[in-house]
Amino acid sequence: MSNSYVASITAPVNIATLKYWGKRDTNLNLPTNSSISVTLDQADLKTTTSAMTSAEFKQDRLWLNGEEDLKLSQSKRLTQVLASLKEKRRLKEEKDSSLDKISTWFVHIVSVNNFPTAAGLASSAAGFAALVVCIAKLFQLDDDMTELSKIARQGSGSACRSLFGGFVAWEMGVSEDGSDSKAVEVAPLSHWPEMKACVLVACADKKDVSSTSGMQLTVKTSDLFQKRVDEVVPQRFNEMKKAINDKDFALFAELTMRDSNSFHATCLDSYPPIFYMNDTSKKIIKLVHLINAFYNETIVAYTYDAGPNAVLYYLEENELKLMSFIYTLFKDLSGWETKYSVEDL
Numbered sequence: 001m002s003n004s005y006v007a008s009i010t011a012p013v014n015i016a017t018l019k020y021w022g023k024r025d026t027n028l029n030l031p032t033n034s035s036i037s038v039t040l041d042q043a044d045l046k047t048t049t050s051a052m053t054s055a056e057f058k059q060d061r062l063w064l065n066g067e068e069d070l071k072l073s074q075s076k077r078l079t080q081v082l083a084s085l086k087e088k089r090r091l092k093e094e095k096d097s098s099l100d101k102i103s104t105w106f107v108h109i110v111s112v113n114n115f116p117t118a119a120g121l122a123s124s125a126a127g128f129a130a131l132v133v134c135i136a137k138l139f140q141l142d143d144d145m146t147e148l149s150k151i152a153r154q155g156s157g158s159a160c161r162s163l164f165g166g167f168v169a170w171e172m173g174v175s176e177d178g179s180d181s182k183a184v185e186v187a188p189l190s191h192w193p194e195m196k197a198c199v200l201v202a203c204a205d206k207k208d209v210s211s212t213s214g215m216q217l218t219v220k221t222s223d224l225f226q227k228r229v230d231e232v233v234p235q236r237f238n239e240m241k242k243a244i245n246d247k248d249f250a251l252f253a254e255l256t257m258r259d260s261n262s263f264h265a266t267c268l269d270s271y272p273p274i275f276y277m278n279d280t281s282k283k284i285i286k287l288v289h290l291i292n293a294f295y296n297e298t299i300v301a302y303t304y305d306a307g308p309n310a311v312l313y314y315l316e317e318n319e320l321k322l323m324s325f326i327y328t329l330f331k332d333l334s335g336w337e338t339k340y341s342v343e344d345l
């Protein structure tokens with residue numbers, strides 16, 4: 001018998017191109033619409049999580065970005081996720097008596113984000129995805145990613161999409177117990193490897209309205225919301241999957257930008273209104289439309305989550321065309337690690 005077990009994993013951020021906004025069940029994190037995202041493997045935004053379980057440990061503990069998070073026992077979502085994974089391990093031990101009974105031990109978890117936490121850059125998505133995959137590895141669970149996505153979903157809805165790389169759909173499902181609300185792969189990144197993303201950080205502060213409370217306010221008070229979930233998103237869900245399968249960037253980009261605008265419109269239509277974008281975000285939106293008009297071709301798309309930071313999608317062949325604009329405007333800001341020389345731009 002071993003006295004301790006360890007596992008380590010990295011999970012990338014995913015940014016929705018068709019947004020999840022609204023819960024039909026807040027306990028199980030069941031959404032009011034299906035959503036689609038791209039997992040930003042190449043954008044270097046990720047969470048690294050390590051976990052250890054030992055017969056010696058006295059309680060479950062979590063360190064986030066170097067500091068112990070003392071609220072672990074009070075966080076319903078974290079304890080729920082941990083309990084679901086321990087239960088899966090317990091069932092495995094029940095079937096195979098040669099296994100150590102580690103499902104009864106406590107777990108220590110260390111998690112680090114290499115980007116601003118809770119600033120609308122999907123930190124909770126990468127965080128919960130890393131946590132679930134790491135503990136599943138620690139417990140040597142045999143479940144596939146779709147099965148694990150149902151547990152990650154309970155931590156943070158969008159986390160279920162970070163279990164896959166590339167283009168991912170979260171199918172909302174119809175059941176009350178959430179058994180069919182899961183992430184599935186639309187296409188791997190190798191299907192469309194030319195797709196690139198970059199993040200423009202307009203403000204790295206923590207957002208003042210969390211996505212959970214923002215969503216619920218929108219569900220309760222926005223008149224636009226119902227049309228969005230009944231008509232707009234279901235149609236866009238199919239169109240976007242087709243655009244990805246056909247590698248139709250112009251259509252993918254238009255649907256992405258329209259959906260970001262539609263989601264933020266329902267936020268503005270909430271009462272009292274929620275503003276996630278700031279003046280810089282709005283200037284970037286104008287800039288993107290200007291760039292596309294300048295080239296007379298859609299070469300770039302923007303999308304914003306529950307925060308002011310822009311994620312831009314573009315094809316590799318257009319990187320220079322896009323970056324020459326961005327560099328001219330933002331060259332005085334920090335964060336440039338360009339592979340081009342200034343003359344190229």
Ligand code: PMV
Pocket residue numbers: 015016018019020021035122124125156157158159211212305306
């Ligand atoms: O998963 P949550 O509860 O952090 O909500 C995410 C909501 C958005 O990021 C705005 C949209 C999405 O689909 O990721």
